[in-house]
Amino acid sequence: EIVLTQSPGTLSLSPGERATLSCRASPSVPGNYVAWYQHKPGQAPRLLIYGASTRITGIPDRFSGSGSGADFTLTISRLEPEDFAVYYCQHYAGSPRSFGQGTKLEIK
Amino acid sequence: QVQLQESGPGLVKPSGTLSLTCAVSGGSISNNYLWTWVRQPPGKGLEWIGEIFHSGRTTYNPSLKSRVTISVDKSKNQFSLKLTSVTAADTALYYCAAHRGETPGPLDDWGQGTLVTVSS
Secondary structure (H helix, E strand, O other): OOEEEEEOOEEEEOOOOOEEEEEEEEOOOHHHOEEEEEEOOOOOOEEEEEOOOEEOOOOOOOEEEEEEOOEEEEEEOOOOHHHOOEEEEEEOOOOOOOEOOOEEEEEO | OOEEEEEOOOEEOOOOOEEEEEEEEOOOOOOOOEEEEEEEOOOOOOEEEEEEOOOOOEEEOOOOOOOEEEEEEOOOOEEEEEEOOOOHHHOEEEEEEEEOOOOOOOOOEEOOOEEEEEOO
């Protein structure tokens, strides 16, 4: 079973700043089968990135994903007010297709 | 993209069975999608429960496998979740979701979620 660990648990930043969110896998995720989701209270999660680095159509290009193997990163280059939310990584390289515990991105 | 809507009882008694349905609109349950259930306990993260293909092929989270059944109803264009022997730990916001493909992949479409509380 692949376990995903996200860090930090909470990230406090200001609009305009750069956010770097980490997702570490143990063991490694074959095929870089990792997705990132944005989740706001009262809303459904929204798929941002799949295959570690492919952005979904319509997602702003300030969101980017990178990494391979055991280390994956979601970067938001310049934070907008609407970006403050909880972010989850998920692997789909086997069962269970588990999620990380989430990173809460909050306004500083 | 498809639209998904969960429905079912909001309150289930301990040791009872949780039953939820996900209605699919804007597409057919027979599309080559993987229909999925995910839950979120209060104050916690997301947990993948399992998935089903329209052929009936299922994959379940091993931690829940002994209690979970996911099924498809083609006549109603919906899929369902049953979770038996529930306890307070099964209290959660339950989401149905879909991956647009027949091999494992990310969850492209999501319902809004429905809260289920396990309590006497």
